[in-house]
Amino acid sequence: MADPLDARMRALHDSGQHGELSHLHEEAATRPLPLEARRFHLTHAWVYALVEGDAPHVARLEDQLRVLGGL
Numbered sequence: 001m002a003d004p005l006d007a008r009m010r011a012l013h014d015s016g017q018h019g020e021l022s023h024l025h026e027e028a029a030t031r032p033l034p035l036e037a038r039r040f041h042l043t044h045a046w047v048y049a050l051v052e053g054d055a056p057h058v059a060r061l062e063d064q065l066r067v068l069g070g071l
Helices: 004-012 018-029 035-052 055-067
Strands: none
Touching (some): 018 035
């Protein structure tokens, strides 16, 4: 069975909906995943938030990435 969250991320790829993609990747990072996978999703969330220009979201993601050793 396909992962609905992954399907939503794939459907929005190249859509220009950076804010939504940021939130989806952040949601994916809350799953019980290996550390590297959590950092992967948070890094993608961070980049999309940067592109979106959402400074508060960027700051929140940076805090999470620091805790995980991603920044």
